[in-house]
Amino acid sequence: xxxxxxxxxxxxxxxxxxxxxxxxxxxxxxxxxxxxxxxxxxxxxxxxxxxxxxxxxxxxxxxxxxxxxxxxxxxxxxxxxxxxxxxxxxxxxxxxxxxxxxxxxxxxxxxxxxxxxxxxxxxxxxxxxxxxxxxxxxxxxxxxxxxxxxxxxxxxxxxxxxxxxxxxxxxxxxxxxxxxxxxxxxxxxxxxxxxxxxxxxxxxxxxxxxxxxxxxxxxxxxxxxxxxxxxxxxxxxxxxxxxxxxxxxxxxxxxxxxxxxxxxxxxxxxxxxxxxxxxxxxxxxxxxxxxxxxxxxxxxxxxxxxxxxxxxxxxxxxxxxxxxxxxxxxxxxxxxxxxxxxxxxxxxxxxxxxxxxxxxxxxxxxxxxxxxxxxxxxxxxxxxxxxxxxxxxxxxxxxxxxxxxxxxxxxxxxxxxxxxxxxxxxxxxxxxxxxxxxxxxxxxxxxxxxxxxxxxxxxxxxxxxxxxxxxxxxxxxxxxxxxxxxxxxxxxxxxxxxxxxxxxxxxxxxxxxxxxxxxxxxxxxxxxxxxxxxxxxxxxxxxxxxxxxxxxxxxxxxxxxxxxx
Amino acid sequence: xxxxxxxxxxxxxxxxxxxxxxxxxxxxxxxxxxxxxxxxxxxxxxxxxxx
Numbered sequence: 001x002x003x004x005x006x007x008x009x010x011x012x013x014x015x016x017x018x019x020x021x022x023x024x025x026x027x028x029x030x031x032x033x034x035x036x037x038x039x040x041x042x043x044x045x046x047x048x049x050x051x052x053x054x055x056x057x058x059x060x061x062x063x064x065x066x067x068x069x070x071x072x073x074x075x076x077x078x079x080x081x082x083x084x085x086x087x088x089x090x091x092x093x094x095x096x097x098x099x100x101x102x103x104x105x106x107x108x109x110x111x112x113x114x115x116x117x118x119x120x121x122x123x124x125x126x127x128x129x130x131x132x133x134x135x136x137x138x139x140x141x142x143x144x145x146x147x148x149x150x151x152x153x154x155x156x157x158x159x160x161x162x163x164x165x166x167x168x169x170x171x172x173x174x175x176x177x178x179x180x181x182x183x184x185x186x187x188x189x190x191x192x193x194x195x196x197x198x199x200x201x202x203x204x205x206x207x208x209x210x211x212x213x214x215x216x217x218x219x220x221x222x223x224x225x226x227x228x229x230x231x232x233x234x235x236x237x238x239x240x241x242x243x244x245x246x247x248x249x250x251x252x253x254x255x256x257x258x259x260x261x262x263x264x265x266x267x268x269x270x271x272x273x274x275x276x277x278x279x280x281x282x283x284x285x286x287x288x289x290x291x292x293x294x295x296x297x298x299x300x301x302x303x304x305x306x307x308x309x310x311x312x313x314x315x316x317x318x319x320x321x322x323x324x325x326x327x328x329x330x331x332x333x334x335x336x337x338x339x340x341x342x343x344x345x346x347x348x349x350x351x352x353x354x355x356x357x358x359x360x361x362x363x364x365x366x367x368x369x370x371x372x373x374x375x376x377x378x379x380x381x382x383x384x385x386x387x388x389x390x391x392x393x394x395x396x397x398x399x400x401x402x403x404x405x406x407x408x409x410x411x412x413x414x415x416x417x418x419x420x421x422x423x424x425x426x427x428x429x430x431x432x433x434x435x436x437x438x439x440x441x442x443x444x445x446x447x448x449x450x451x452x453x454x455x456x457x458x459x460x461x462x463x464x465x466x467x468x469x470x471x472x473x474x475x476x477x478x479x480x481x482x483x484x485x486x487x488x489x490x491x492x493x494x495x496x497x498x499x500x501x502x503x504x505x506x507x508x509x510x511x512x513x514x515x516x517x518x519x520x521x522x523x524x525x526x527x528x529x530x531x532x533x534x535x536x537x538x539x540x541x542x543x544x545x546x547x548x549x550x551x552x553x554x555x556x557x558x559x560x561x562x563x564x565x
Numbered sequence: 566x567x568x569x570x571x572x573x574x575x576x577x578x579x580x581x582x583x584x585x586x587x588x589x590x591x592x593x594x595x596x597x598x599x600x601x602x603x604x605x606x607x608x609x610x611x612x613x614x615x616x
Contacts, residue, residue, distance in 0.1 A: 071611070081598065082601075085597060085598070088590075089590065089594070089596075209616060212615065213614075215614055217615070218616065219616060220608035220609070220612045221605065265581065265583055269582075269593075275597045276597055279605075283604070299591050475580065491601050492571050506587065
C-alpha cells in the first residue's frame with residue numbers, strides 16, 4: 001500500500017464515521033434512538049437493508065466463491081424475492097401498526113412475555129455469536145495488508161464500530177450506510193472494470209465465457225433434487241425462501257432497518273428494491289470471481305493465495321519442500337497457458353477439432369496443478385495439523401494487492417472496511433435495542449423512562465461490541481468459521497420464523513402452546529443437524545414447519561384438557 | 566391468551582405505491598416476480614449455453 005492508498009482508506013472511513021456522529025448528535029429519545037426518526041426515504045432504507053446483509057464477508061468471500069465454485073452460489077438467493085414480498089405484504093404492516101421497537105415485542109403482545117423472551121433469546125444467541133465474525137473478517141484482511149497483528153486490527157475496528165453506533169443509534173446506521181454502500185459499489189465496479197481490462201487482448205466476451213464454462217464456472221443453476229447437494233435451484237427456492245423470510249422478517253438487525261421508514265410505502269419500496277437488485281448484484285460479484293479465474297489462466301497465480309501460509313511453511317523448516325511445489329505448480333501452469341493459447345487460436349480460425357483437443361489438454365494440466373496445490377496443503381497440515389489451507393477468501397484481496405493500481409487498492413480496502421462497519425453497526429444497534437426493550441424494560445426495570453432506556457441501550461450496545469471483539473479474538477482458534485456461523489443462523493432462524501407464522505396466521509394458538517412447541521422444535525433441529533447430512537438451507541424450513549405443526553397439536557390438546565375440566 | 570393480532574386483523578396503513586405505472590402493490594409484486602423469472606431464465610441460459 002502506498003501513501004495515496006492510505007489517504008483514500010483513512011479519508012473514506014473517518015469521513016463516513018464523523019459524518020454519522022455529527023448528523024445524529026444529541027439523540028435523547030428512545031423512539032428516535034432505536035427506530036430512527038421514521039423519516040427515512042425508501043432508497044435509503046433499501047441501501048440500509050442491503051448494507052446490513054452485505055458484510056465484509058460478502059465482498060471478500062463471494063469473488064473467492066466464484067473463483068473456486070463458479071456462479072452456483074447465487075442459487076441461495078432465489079428465495080429472496082418471494083420472502084421479501086411476503087414480508088412487505090404481511091409482516092411490515094403489522095409491525096408498523098403496532099408501533100413496536102423490536103420484532104419480539106410483537107410476540108409479547110400476541111402471546112405472552114415468556115414467548116417474547118424466547119424470541120429475543122434465540123435472536124441474541126445466534127446474532128451475538130455471529131457478531132464476532134463481522135469484525136474478524138475485515139480484521140484478517142487489514143492484518144494481511146498492513147502486516148499488523150491480528151488482535152490489534154480486531155480491537156481497533158471493533159472499537160470504531162462501537163463508538164459511532166453508540167453515539168448515533170439507528171439514525172447513524174441509516175445515514176452512514178448510504179455512503180458506505182456507495183464506497184462498496186464504487187470499489188466493486190472499479191475492480192470489475194479493471195479485471196475486464198486486464199484480460200488478454202485477443203480474448204473476446206464469448207471466449208471468456210466459453211473458457212469459464214469449460215472449467216465448470218458458469219454452472220449457475222442446478223436442478224438436481226439431491227437434498228445433500230448444498231446449492232441447487234430447489235434448496236435455493238424452497239429452503240432459501242424460509243431462510244430469507246426468517247432473516248428479513250424476524251432478525252431485529254433487519255426489522256429495525258425497514259421500521260425506520262417514513263411510511264409503509266417507503267418500507268415496502270425499500271424491501272422491493274432489494275428483491276429486484278440482490279440476485280443481479282450477487283451474480284455480478286460471483287462473475288467477478290469467475291473473471292479473476294480466467295485472468296489467472298493467463299497470468300501466474302500464487303501456489304497459496306493466503307501469503308501467510310507460504311510464510312508459515314518457509315518458517316517451519318519446509319522451505320525447500322515449498323520451493324519444489326512452487327516450481328512444479330509454475331511449470332504445469334505454463335503448460336496449461338500454452339494449451340489455452342492454442343485453443344484460442346484454433347477457436348478463432350474455426351478449427352473445432354484442434355480447439356477441443358487443446359482445451360482438453362489445458363483442462364488436464366489445470367487438474368494436475370490443482371493436485372499439486374492439494375499436496376502442498378497436505379504438507380502444510382503435516383507441519384501444523386491445526387492450520388487450515390482454505391484460501392478462497394484471499395483470492396480477491398491477493399488480486400487487488402498485486403494487480404490493481406495505487407489509489408484503487410486504498411479504495412477497495414476502504415470498501416471492505418465500510419462493509420464491515422455498516423453490518424457491524426446494524427448488528428450492535430439491534431443487539432443493544434433488543435436487550436434493552438425485551439429484557440431491561442420487561443424484566444429488570446419496568447418503570448424505566450425513555451431517557452434511561454437510551455443510556456442503557458448505549459451501554460448494552462457497547463457490551464455487545466466488546467463481546468464481539470472477545471468472540472473474534474477467540475475465533476482465531478476455530479476452523480471453518482464462516483460455515484459454522486452460517487449454519488448456526490440456519491439452525492435458529494427456522495424456529496424464530498415459526499413463532500411469527502403462528503402469531504400472524506393461527507389465531508387459536510396461545511402462548512403456552514407456541515412456547516413449548518418452539519423449544520421442542522429447536523431441540524428437534526439440533527438433533528436432526530447432528531443426525532442428517534442434508535444441506536443447511538433446509539433447516540429453516542424444517543424448524544418453521546415443526547414449530548407450526550407442534551403448536552397446533554399442542555393447542556388442540558390443551559383445549560381438550562380444559563374442556564374436560 | 567392475549568389480544569389476537571393476526572394478519573387479517575391489521576388494516577394496511579396506506580395502499581398507494583406512488584409509482585406512475587404501478588398503482589397497486591399487487592402490480593409491484595408482479596414486476597418483482599417477473600424480474601426474478603427473467604434473471605433465473607438468463608442464468609439457466611448461461612448454464613446451458615456454456616456447459
